[in-house]
Amino acid sequence: MKVLTACLLAGVSLLARAATIPTGFVKAYNQKFMLGSAEYTLVGSNSYWVGLTGLNSTEMNQAFADIAATGATTVRTWGFNEVTAPINYGAYYQLWTNGTAAVNYGANGLQNFDMVVAAAKANGLRLIVTLTNNWSDYGGMDVYVSQILGAAGYHDDFYTNPTVIAAYKNYINAFVSRYEAEPGILAWELCNEPRCTGSPGTQSGACSTANLTITTWAREISAYIKSIDSNHLVGLGDEGWFNEPSSPYYPYQGGEGIDFNANLAIYTLDYGTLHLYPFSWGQTTDPIGFGNMWITDHATSQKNYNKPVIVEEFGVTNTQNQTTTYTSWYSTILSSGMTGDLIWQAGSYLPSGPTPNDGYTIYPNETTLYEMETQHAAAIKARG
Ligand SMILES: *[C@@H]1O[C@H](CO)[C@@H](O)[C@H](O)[C@H]1NC(C)=O
Ligand SMILES: *[C@@H]1O[C@H](CO)[C@@H](O)[C@H](O)[C@H]1NC(C)=O
Ligand SMILES: *[C@@H]1O[C@H](CO)[C@@H](O)[C@H](O)[C@H]1NC(C)=O
Ligand SMILES: *[C@@H]1O[C@H](CO)[C@@H](O)[C@H](O)[C@H]1NC(C)=O
Ligand SMILES: *[C@@H]1O[C@H](CO)[C@@H](O)[C@H](O)[C@H]1NC(C)=O
Ligand SMILES: *[C@@H]1O[C@H](CO)[C@@H](O)[C@H](O)[C@H]1NC(C)=O
Secondary structure, rough: OOHHHHHHHHHHHHHHHHHHOOOOOOOEEEOOOEEEEEOOEEEEEEOOOOOOOOHHHHHHHHHHHHOOOOOOOEEEEEEEOOOOOOOOOOOOOEEEEEEEEOOOOOOOOOHHHHHHHHHHHHHEEEEEEOOOOOOOOOOOOOHHHOOOOOHHHHHHHOHHOHHHHHHHHHHHHHHHHHHOOOOOOEEEEEEEEOOOOOOOOOOOOOOOOOOOHHHHHHHHHHHHHHHHHOOOEEEEEOOOOOOOOOOOOOEEEEEOOHHHHHHHHOOOOOEEEEEEEOOOOOOOHHHHHHHHHHHHHHHHHHHHHOOOOOEEEEEEOOOOOHHHHHHHHHHHHHHHOEEEEEEEOOEEEEOEOOOOOOOOOOOOOHHHHHHHHHHHHHHHHHHO
8 A cells, every 4th residue: 555655656746747736726817817927828628537437546647648748738527426326436426315415525536536636737737627417427417306306306407496506506515615725626617518408308498598597597606606715717617509599500599598698797607618519419511610600609709798718628520520620620719819628528548448439539649630639739829
């Protein structure tokens, strides 16, 4: 055990010499992120898995080193895993039994997330930490709803039911307070891709942009986070849907219950987020062109509301012309003034095997794509 600890510490300090350990807190100022008086360029990748798939500290360090080698400053990851029975593989942060949640502070709980934060910092990276999920992967919203309200609960009760909201705040309080003074955290995010819709038949019918359901929830939860942690930025983590019902494009029509501009106006949200998946969203006629329009229109909102906006997830799969697509989108990110971006998603070959590949993953030996990330990080840093 002692030998193991010594090895781990030696590994961390070797890496630490190459990277600048983050100190201080990143702030939003007009359309930029700032660290003290210097601009902080938000560029990097997503790695939802780094804390969830049973990696040890050495492997987490390798995964972050592979991201940092592109010139990235920032990684987005999951700060949640709701389970209804203890699991033996990977980490979970909350265990639900009979409608009651217990935060897992143990070695496969928040102590595991401590290792994620330490490994990111050792590689000079800051984390955007998302605190729950619309999707059922790793538990998410539907576990709160079904545990507290049973089978009668609707997916969107997550946004309105007072008992569910209190349970989510309880989790937020445990997680956020633990890292309140931690400069390795860049931002907290309220939810990955919140939508009104759940599985077929699980919507209440009351969740909509007209009823301001998710906007009202986002205002309450973001204000709550600010009340317990004034150091860190707060974002929503949504896909950036506009609320323009007459638009010919589904992502602009507001049907998923998100109004990007209404949310960007929320005082306690420091920046706006958009995701970009033309193939998943039925935008297949001109996926590259759709993406360029989507980026440009969000950059216009960024200017109108004078807040940073980031393309915090984007991708096409390895059968959908990644090189051509990313060349075009990166160029538009740079020219539109879009504040920053995080590609979906990072990958590494580790001693325990390759990290998850959903068809979007870019491993370091995929030299064309990996080199594109590196060139883009340099270009957006140079642009300022
Ligand atoms: C949960 O409820 C079931 C059925 O009422 C009961 O048998 C079980 O002991 C409860 N578990 C806990 C941890 O309270
Ligand atoms: C949101 O997540 C639920 C499961 O939690 C999923 O069934 C639903 O498809 C997601 N919403 C949409 C419209 O993708
Ligand atoms: C708004 O919510 C009410 C219930 O509170 C519901 O009856 C109504 O259909 C909702 N409106 C829309 C446009 O979703
Ligand atoms: C990839 O690009 C080629 C040439 O531009 C085009 O023919 C093909 O349809 C594209 N494939 C996809 C999936 O968009
Ligand atoms: C970390 O995990 C990998 C893969 O299981 C293993 O090869 C390695 O020895 C572990 N390192 C430490 C320090 O435990
Ligand atoms: C990258 O390395 C892995 C593991 O060694 C290998 O399986 C894969 O074929 C390599 N890919 C490329 C594009 O070289």
